[in-house]
Structure formats: C-alpha cells, structure tokens
Amino acid sequence: MPERIRLGIGCPAYIEGIPAPYGYVPSLGAGIAFCVLFGLSMILHTIQFTWKRQWWASVFSIGCLVEVIGWAGRTWSAQCPYNSTAFLMQISTLIIAPTFFTAGIYVLLGRFIQLLGPSTSILKPTLYLWIFCTCDVISLVVQAIGGGMASGEADKINGNTAPGTHIMVAGIVFQLFSITIFVACAIDFVRRTMRRRLLVGATIPLFGAMILSIICIYVRSIYRTIELSQGWEGYLITHEAYFIALDGAMMVVSVGVFNVLHPGWLLPEKISERDEEKEEGVGEGLGVERMERERYQGPLTNW
Template identity: 70%
Template sequence: MTTPDESLYIGCKAHVDGIQTSYGYVPSKAAGIAFCMLFGLSMIAHIAQLCWKRTWVYSVFAIGCLVELIGWAGRTWSAECPYNSTAFLIQISTLIIAPTFFTAGIYVLLGRLIRLYGRECSILSPKLYLWIFCTCDVVSLVIQAAGGGMASSESNNKGDTAPGTNTMVAGIAFQLFSITAFVVCAIDVFRRVKRLGMLSMATKGPLRPLLAAMVLSVICIYIRSIYRTIELAQGWHGYLITHQSYFIGLDGVLMVIAVGVFNICHPRWLLPSEVDFTLPKHRPSESSQSETLNLNTMTGFKGYGNNK
C-alpha cells in the first residue's frame, strides 16, 4: 500500500487507489444525504412540536437531531473528500455524542411517569433519575473525548493509538453500563406498579403507545451502544469499523427510529396531567377502578392541556 502524503488530509482530494482512508472505505454520499434529510426532518418536527405545545424540556430530542445532522453532514463531506481529517473528526465526535440527548429525553419521561404513578413506585425520585443518569452520560462523553484526543494526537504523530482507543472503549462501556442501570430501574418501577395491583390502569389509553415508544427507543439505543463498544474494542482497523453497512444499520437507522418514534408518539400529546391522572394508593377492586381513575383522560386526549 502506498504511503500517504500528509497534504492528502488537507483540503479535498479524490480517492486514490491503494491509499486507505481513515474510515477504511469511502463513505456513501447517498447514505449521508438520506440521513441528513431524516434527522433534519425529525429536528424540524420536534422544534415545531415543542414550540406549539411549549414543552421546552423535550428540546433535547431536537438538539440530538441537530448533532446527528452535523455528524452525517461530516460523512457526506467525506464522501467527496475521503481523506479530509476535519470531516472525519466532525462525524466521529458528533455521532458518538448525539444519542446522549435522546437518553436524556427518556430520563425526563420516566420521571414524569413516576410523578403520575406516585413516589412509592420508584426507588429514586424523578429528579434523581435525570441528575444521576445524565451525569453518567456526561462522564462517559468526557472519557470518550479524552480518549479520542489521545488517539487523534498519536495518529497524527504516527504513534501508538492503543491507549487512546482503550480510553474511548472504557467511556462507551461506562455509557452502556449506565443505560443498563437505567433499564433495571425502569423495570423496577413497573414491577412496583404491578405489585400494587395498578399495572393495567397505569398502561391504559394514550399512555400505552408512549410506553411502547420509550421501550422501542431504549432498545435501539442499547443495541447501538453494544455495537459501538464492540466496534471500538476491535480498534481503528477492525472488521466492524471498516465495513460501512454495519454503521448505517446499527447506528444511523437505529438512531432515526430512536428519535423519530417520539415525533409520532410525542409525550406532550400522550401524557395526562397529574390532576387528571391519579392512581389509588391501595389495591383497587375491579368495581371501584372506574371511580378512582378518570376514564375520559385515559381513553382520549381531553384534559391534557394542563401538562407542562
């Protein structure tokens, strides 16, 4: 293989046979444009939804879409300029960070559900979910950023990139651990709801598609985290990182689903207000359930206007 000249990584140079790119392949321009459009449309929809309903707390979904858009724009740039180091660094940094905003939105959602179900349904308070797990995500990103900086510096100086790569692996593995801990806590919430005999009531009406959207989004993010952990563990010349189809399917597609599902099942439309939705503090009898729960709220959208 031909030894590349350093000037090749500056400006825009066409692909040269025998000289490998930083990706191990030339990124697909069609895929780059497609994902830019998908994340762009989702971002616009989320902005419109949060402005319309004034639910600013869910702006994290729009921010995550913006970060994904920047990352895929970097890959589209790389399709034309496959050796450009700036384009490569843009996409690798943003596409690792973006899912953190999606998980933050899910943390907020679980906190809102706990407020509806009652504090006794969770081992942690709603605020603690956001603080603990968002802090874990930030720590993970700092570790990954430090590792990426180390690896990039060594790569530019033709040094050993292994320490930086291992640091990045530790960061994303920690993120995977924190997501796993969150899933365990979420399962515990519904276990407690079931133990109190309120599971069927707590998943009725519009809450059902919202819960399904949360589960789908978490599954997508979890699978993507496993993929990225294995990818980085294999190193910069590993099988996964040098085959584009895995990245498109296990990162791009999964992240479109993870955030796009909340355009369809937006929390502001499906979450009832705490005034309209109050679960009983004891196990209700079948005959008294309709008296305890406001069925108008649980079977339709009437009365949701007060949920901020």
C-alpha cells in the same frame, strides 16, 4: 504518501491503495439520507415541543441537530475521504448525539412516575435525570479525552493510538453500564405498572414508544462498545453497513418514534386534586384511570 493526504488537509479524492481513516469511503447516499431524516425529525420536534410548550422535549431537537452535523461530516467525507476535519467532525458528534435522546427518555420516565405514583419506581423521578445524565457526561468526557489522544497520535508517523483508544473504550463501556442500570430500572417500572394495571388510554402507546426508543439506544450502545473494543482497524469499524444499520438506523427510530407519538400530545400534564387522594395499589390506579378517561372521553358520570 502525498503530504496533504497524510496531514488530512484539502479535499483529495480517494486513491486506490491508500486507506481512508474509516477503512472505506463513506456512502454519499447514506450521508444525504440520514441528514434529511434527522433534519425532518428536528423540524417536527421543534414544532411539536413549541406548540405544546413541552420545553424539556427540546433535547430531541438538539440531538437531531447534532446527528445532522455528524452525518454532514460523513457526506463531506464521501467526497474528501482523507480530510481529518470531516472525520473528526463526524466521530465526535455521532458519539455525543444519543446522549440528548437518553436525556429525553430519563425525563419522560420521570413524568410517568409522577403521573402513576412513586410506588411504580425504586427511584424518585428527578433522580433519573441527575444520576444518568451525570453518568452520560462523565462517559462523554472520557471518550473525548481518549479520542483527542488517539487523533493526535494518528497524525504522527508511527503514532501509537492504542492508549487513546483504550480510554475511549473505557468511556463507552461506562456509558453502556449506566444505560444497563437504567434499563433495569425501566424493566422494574414496567413490572410494577403492569402488575397494578396503571397504564390506560393514550399513555399506553407513548409508553411503548419509550420502550422502543430505549431498546434502539441500547442496541446502538452494545454495537459501539464492540466496535471500539476491536480498534481502529477492527472488522465492525471498517465495514459501513454495520454503522448504518446499528447506529444511524437505530437513532432514526429512537428519535423518530416520538415524532409519531409525542409526549406533548399523549402525556397528561398533571393529576387533578381529587385524583391525588390515593389509596394503596388499586386506589392509585383508579385515580389515574379516572383522570385518563376524563381527559380523552369526557367526565365520568358513572364509576
């Protein structure tokens, strides 16, 4: 094997018989397409959160930017499949990027709970961000350590990448576990709000967007867990179609749905003082419904 290919330097073209780090040559078209999609979503999110002064929603723009960097690395790899910088660039960023999307969802669910009342959740609104973001950070640190160990061994002749890979798998399994707990909390929230019929007006499609985004992120997490558990030469990791469909496409839908149904436009900022005088169950729902109808249809004249 040529030394420059073994070391992953320069930009050598693909050579038949010498496998690339991916197990295939990444698609140039897919790389460009996802760079464009995430780039457009980033621009729209930046305009939207700036216009409505929803600064917390900037996490969606940041996540899109990280996705663009990752897919730029894969686009680079389409021309330079043996370049280790491009490979590490995409693998590190595309693991990190969804964390920004989940952070936005944690905040959004907390806003829903603040709006509809504490009885809709088993946790306080602020705890969602602190607990689950902390879990995400721990997961990313563990994955980064494992990835660093694995990449270091990959550069050696007959290097053992197994320990680093196992650490990466442990990190992503922990992340899947924390997302599973969050999904369980979200399901409990859905059950409580549906039973009390608290969702009204424009909050309904926004709530649906949040559920769709969670599902996409959860599907992606399951895929990445299975992918890494199979190792660097496993079936999923060496077939790009699965990565495009179960990572790239899932993340586009996950963040893009909030371009169409942005919290800045659809989520009321606060409940008026008279609506804060809640009675049990029904009283709370009536207050929210009154607030929603006044926001979108004008003041209630007859209740």
